[in-house]
Amino acid sequence: MQGRTEARIAWFFLLPSLVIILTMALLPILRSFYLSFFLKDLAVPQLGQPFVGLDNYLYILRDSRFWAALGNTFGFTFVSVLLETGLGLLLALMLNRAFTGRGLARAAILIPWAVPTVVSAQMWRWIYNDKVGVLNDLCLRLGVFTQPFPWLASIDTARAAIVVADVWKTTPFMALMLLAGLQMIDTSLYEAADVDGATAWQQFRHITLPLLTPVMTVAVLFRTLDAFRIFDLVYVLTSGAFGTETLSVLTADVTFKFNDYGQGSAYAVIMFGCIVAISYTFIKLLGADPNAEER
Amino acid sequence: MSEVRLVNVNKVFQGKTPLKKAWFEFWRPGHTPSEVHVVKNANLQIKDGEFLVLVGPSGCGKSTTLRMIAGLEEASSGDIFIGERRVNDVSPKDRDIAMVFQNYALYPHMNVYENMAFGLRLRKFAPDEIDKRVKNAAELLSIAHLLQRKPKELSGGQRQRVAMGRAIVRRPQVYLMDEPLSNLDAKLRVQMRAELQKLHRTLGVTTVYVTHDQVEAMTLGDRIVLMKDGVIQQMDTPLALYEHPANKYVAGFIGSPGMNFFPGKLAQNDGRIEVVASGFTLEVPAERRDGLESAVGTEVVLGMRAQDIHESTFPSDGPASAVSATVEVVEPLGSEIYLYAASGQDQFVARVDAHSVVRVGETVQLLFDTRKMHLFAASTEQSLLRAPQPEPARA
Numbered sequence: 001m002q003g004r005t006e007a008r009i010a011w012f013f014l015l016p017s018l019v020i021i022l023t024m025a026l027l028p029i030l031r032s033f034y035l036s037f038f039l040k041d042l043a044v045p046q047l048g049q050p051f052v053g054l055d056n057y058l059y060i061l062r063d064s065r066f067w068a069a070l071g072n073t074f075g076f077t078f079v080s081v082l083l084e085t086g087l088g089l090l091l092a093l094m095l096n097r098a099f100t101g102r103g104l105a106r107a108a109i110l111i112p113w114a115v116p117t118v119v120s121a122q123m124w125r126w127i128y129n130d131k132v133g134v135l136n137d138l139c140l141r142l143g144v145f146t147q148p149f150p151w152l153a154s155i156d157t158a159r160a161a162i163v164v165a166d167v168w169k170t171t172p173f174m175a176l177m178l179l180a181g182l183q184m185i186d187t188s189l190y191e192a193a194d195v196d197g198a199t200a201w202q203q204f205r206h207i208t209l210p211l212l213t214p215v216m217t218v219a220v221l222f223r224t225l226d227a228f229r230i231f232d233l234v235y236v237l238t239s240g241a242f243g244t245e246t247l248s249v250l251t252a253d254v255t256f257k258f259n260d261y262g263q264g265s266a267y268a269v270i271m272f273g274c275i276v277a278i279s280y281t282f283i284k285l286l287g288a289d290p291n292a293e294e295r
Numbered sequence: 296m297s298e299v300r301l302v303n304v305n306k307v308f309q310g311k312t313p314l315k316k317a318w319f320e321f322w323r324p325g326h327t328p329s330e331v332h333v334v335k336n337a338n339l340q341i342k343d344g345e346f347l348v349l350v351g352p353s354g355c356g357k358s359t360t361l362r363m364i365a366g367l368e369e370a371s372s373g374d375i376f377i378g379e380r381r382v383n384d385v386s387p388k389d390r391d392i393a394m395v396f397q398n399y400a401l402y403p404h405m406n407v408y409e410n411m412a413f414g415l416r417l418r419k420f421a422p423d424e425i426d427k428r429v430k431n432a433a434e435l436l437s438i439a440h441l442l443q444r445k446p447k448e449l450s451g452g453q454r455q456r457v458a459m460g461r462a463i464v465r466r467p468q469v470y471l472m473d474e475p476l477s478n479l480d481a482k483l484r485v486q487m488r489a490e491l492q493k494l495h496r497t498l499g500v501t502t503v504y505v506t507h508d509q510v511e512a513m514t515l516g517d518r519i520v521l522m523k524d525g526v527i528q529q530m531d532t533p534l535a536l537y538e539h540p541a542n543k544y545v546a547g548f549i550g551s552p553g554m555n556f557f558p559g560k561l562a563q564n565d566g567r568i569e570v571v572a573s574g575f576t577l578e579v580p581a582e583r584r585d586g587l588e589s590a591v592g593t594e595v596v597l598g599m600r601a602q603d604i605h606e607s608t609f610p611s612d613g614p615a616s617a618v619s620a621t622v623e624v625v626e627p628l629g630s631e632i633y634l635y636a637a638s639g640q641d642q643f644v645a646r647v648d649a650h651s652v653v654r655v656g657e658t659v660q661l662l663f664d665t666r667k668m669h670l671f672a673a674s675t676e677q678s679l680l681r682a683p684q685p686e687p688a689r690a
Contacts, residue, residue, distance in 0.1 A: 188400035191367050196414035196461075197388035206413070210404040 029272065035265035042259035049262075056266035066267075068243070069250040076159070076246060077227040080166045085220055087167065088174025093208075095175065096182045106179075113172040121236035124165040128152050128237070158242040166233055170226070174219055181215030182208070221282045225275055247271050297378035297468045299341040299364060299501060304373030306334035306359050306525075333359050335525040337373070341503060346495050348516035349505045351548075356525040358473055361505045365394050365471050377468060388417075390469075393462035397474040399454045401446040401461075407433075408442040411460045425464075432463040435494070452483045459491075463498070470502040476511065488514055509549050513537070521545050543676040546598050546669055552633065555604075555643035557597040558673060561590050570597045570670070574639020575618040580665045583680055590672065590679050598669030601633065604645035606653065607660040615662035622657050636661065 039052045060066045095106055112120065127134050130150040139145055151157045185208065193203045231248035234240055240249040251271060255264025308331045334356040341347045349357040362368040364375060366387035375382050382390050393414075401410050408429055415425045433439040436456040446454055455475060462470055476484045476491075492515060495502055506512055512519045513533045520530045521544075529541040533549075540546035546554045559572035568579045568587050577597065579587060607617060623642070624635035627649070634645045634653060645661055653659055670679040 186398070186400065188396050188398055189402060191365075191387075192394070192396060192400035192402075192461075193413075194367065194387045195365060195392065195394045196465075197417040198413075202417060207402065 032265040032268045032272075035262055036269045038262050040260075040262040040265075042261060052262070056263045057270075059263065060266055060270065065245070065250065069240075069245045069247050072159075072244060073228060073230070073246040073248075076163065076166075076230060077224055080163045080170075080227050081220060081223045083163065083167045084171050084174045084223055085216070087171045088178055088219075089212075089216075091171065091175035092178035092182055095179050109172045109175060111172075112169045113176075115169070117169065117232040118236060120169055121165065121233045124161070124168075124233075125152070125237055128161050152238050153242060155243040158238050158244050162230075162233055162237055162244055165237065166227065166230065169233075170223060174223060177215060177219040177222075178212065181212045181219075184215070185211050217282065221279065224278055224282070228275060228278065229271070247274070297501060298343045298345075298376075299339070299469055299503065300374075300376040301337050301339040301360070301364070302374045302376070304334060304337045304339075304360070304363060304375060305332070305371045306356070306363060306368065307332050307371040333525050334363070337527055339520060339527070339530070341501060344499045344501055346502045346504065346515060346517045348512040348519045349503065349522060350507065350509060350512035350516075350519055351522035351528075353507055354524075355522040357505045357507075357520075357522050360522070361471050361473055361503055364469070364503060365392055366390050367394075391467050392469045392471055393465045393467040394471040395458045395462050395473065395475045397477055399446075399458040399475075399478075401454055401457055403446055406443050406445050407438065407449070407457050407460075410446070410457055411464050414461065414465050428464040428466075429460075432460040435463065435497070436460050451479050452487065455479060455487060459494070463494075468501065470500055472502065472504045474506055475504075477506070477508070484511075491515060510551065513549065519549075521548060523548075539678070539680075540598075540669065541678055543596055543598065543671040543678075546671070546678075550600055552601050552644045552646070554598045554600050554669070555641075557599070557641045557643070559595055559597055561587065561593055561595045561670075563588075563591045570595060570668075572597060572639060573641055574620070574637075575616075577616045577618070577663060577665055577668070579668070579670070583666070583668065583670075585680075587670070587679060590670075594673035595679065596671040596673055596676070598671060599643070599663055600667065601644040601646040603664040603667040604643070604647075605662045605664065606634075606645070606647045606651055607662055608651070615664050617660045617662055619658055620661050622653050622655055622659060625653060625655055634659075634661075 036056055037051060037053060038049050039047060039055070040049045041047060091109065095102065095109070099105075115123075126132070128151040130136060130148045130153070133148075133151070135151065136148040140148065149157070151161050189207055189211075190203055193207055198206060229248050230246050231252065234244055234246050234249050235252070238244045240246070240253065245253075247267065248271070251264055251267035254260050254267055333354075337356075337360055339347075339360075349360055351357045359368055363370045364377075366382065366385065370383055377390055377392070402413065405413065411429045411432060412425050415428065420428075429442070430439065433442055436459055438453060438456045438460060441449060441453060441457075446457065449457065455478075458475065462472075476487050479487060488511060495515075504511075504515060506515075512521075513536075516533055518530060518532055519536050521528045521536065523544055529536060529545045531539075536545060536549050540549060540554075543556065547556070557570075557572040559570045562569050562571050562576075568584050568591065570577045570579065605615065618638055620636035620638040620643075622634050622636050624633075626633040626635070629649065631649050632647050632651050632653075634647055634651075636643060636645060636659070647653070671677060672679055
């Protein structure tokens with residue numbers, strides 16, 4: 001009797017969040033899934049909304065723009081997450097040492113993460129600007145080139161520019177996650193290793209790294225999913241031009257610029273599938289299950 | 296194996312680094328955390344093969360002393376020798392020591408075998424030599440069946456053994472143990488205590504052992520160093536510490552139940568020297584009077600252990616003075632009875648025979664075995680009795 005009452009109370013408390021999850025997440029996903037099998041082009045509303053089966057998907061798979069965007073997205077995700085993890089680990093190791101002003105440094109490092117992406121993207125756009133940008137100004141003064149360089153208007157530099165801006169913004173997140181992981185490691189382990197005869201590098205290699213792996217895997221998973229969906233930075237900096245189009249930008253373009261909701265939904269479903277696949281791979285292959293490696 | 300020597304070793308913890316100090320001084324003038332002098336002028340000589348126990352209350356500097364020997368803490372001044380070598384500037388890994396930590400500090404991602412082999416691998420031992428040593432140690436500690444387990448799959452006692460094993464395989468000159476038994480439950484602690492003793496006899500390696508538990512200190516130590524507030528109070532064999540405590544603090548720390556203290560005055564009466572406490576007057580027996588004359592007239596503290604106070608119906612041999620006291624609490628423990636009694640202003644514990652029939656509220660005559668008395672100056676708390684003395688011949 002009491003069990004049932006408790007269950008009822010539990011449901012009651014869960015209800016608000018369930019409603020929100022259902023209406024804000026599950027319904028849109030299902031709706032996108034549904035729409036992806038229909039022709040729904042608001043540019044030609046007279047066609048109505050006929051069922052087209054897999055046509056939207058088949059069209060996408062034959063579209064070179066999709067494959068380019070997919071490649072860009074994976075490439076961007078891989079390079080930026082790799083850089084962020086490396087730099088984040090370096091920062092975390094530095095912040096984990098006692099030094100004067102550490103508290104201040106810890107707070108300061110979070111600033112790029114706290115600024116909304118659209119704002120920081122706009123900032124970077126000005127930095128990269130070919131006429132008035134700080135970067136060109138610096139390069140000219142230092143004599144790196146004699147002509148201002150249009151960073152965001154050539155394939156290689158535009159891609160690099162986006163990676164740099166993203167790394168700048170999200171490395172703090174990585175550093176903070178890894179710092180938390182580092183602080184969970186018992187300092188007496190290092191003392192034991194000291195006595196056991198481990199050098200600083202061996203301590204890092206045999207103690208820090210293995211014990212940080214669970215946290216690092218989760219952090220990398222978070223960042224990978226985040227990077228995979230990148231939209232605002234690309235949208236503000238290049239709008240997807242010069243070989244920087246990502247899946248999110250393409251999806252938004254098709255949906256809101258061309259008003260092709262059917263195909264846009266198909267794109268969204270493909271992205272959703274990719275994200276599920278990435279999460280699954282991480283959890284299965286790398287053991288990212290946070291409960292698996294409890295200490 | 297070799298001896299360990301500490302000569303005038305001090306440890307001062309700087310509250311803050313100079314830069315941080317300046318930072319604090321800037322933001323909160325006058326609030327700069329001051330430095331803490333945790334070990335004051337420690338002089339120790341630990342003999343080859345000796346089991347030396349550092350004991351004292353928490354914060355007395357015993358762990359810091361151990362960590363300075365290990366090299367995990369730098370001595371602020373003084374010299375530390377292991378064998379003939381001054382090791383102040385030698386890193387922990389090159390001091391040829393092994394340490395057992397209070398929380399064991401086992402590497403959580405390695406199994407028992409790897410935990411024990413880690414130090415040997417780093418020192419580039421041959422794999423078959425590593426294997427031999429690890430298996431020997433595991434055999435010795437009866438954890439051979441656990442070698443493939445991870446630390447989290449082990450019980451507290453098993454982890455403790457692995458931590459010991461990690462130290463043993465290294466075959467160092469000195470073992471350093473920082474409260475290794477304090478995380479075990481009471482029963483296991485007693486058992487491991489006995490095993491430690493056996494182990495030390497088998498291996499014969501110089502061992503420095505830190506504990507806050509006086510029973511551990513008494514049972515394990517060849518010699519005991521008792522510390523308080525960073526100062527070594529006394530360094531001697533367990534029995535000497537028990538029978539001839541150098542000061543009131545040592546007297547109260549060693550022994551259970553703790554020594555009873557009676558503030559009083561030393562008086563001379565008819566050529567006899569007496570301690571006048573609030574509820575009774577005791578004569579100091581002739582064999583303990585040496586050098587007491589100069590203290591006559593001063594405030595003193597009389598110390599009597601519970602087991603040296605007997606009931607008059609179960610008297611012990613030898614001279615004893617009767618003191619009448621009111622019994623307040625009776626604690627039968629089966630093998631003996633603790634009487635909590637009051638005499639004058641003073642309360643004390645007497646350990647009496649299990650067959651005693653004393654009841655609460657009764658006034659009884661308790662015999663104080665004055666040969667076992669301790670006297671401390673009230674001002675300095677130092678012992679007034681000449682110690683150590685040859686044991687007086689038993690009647």
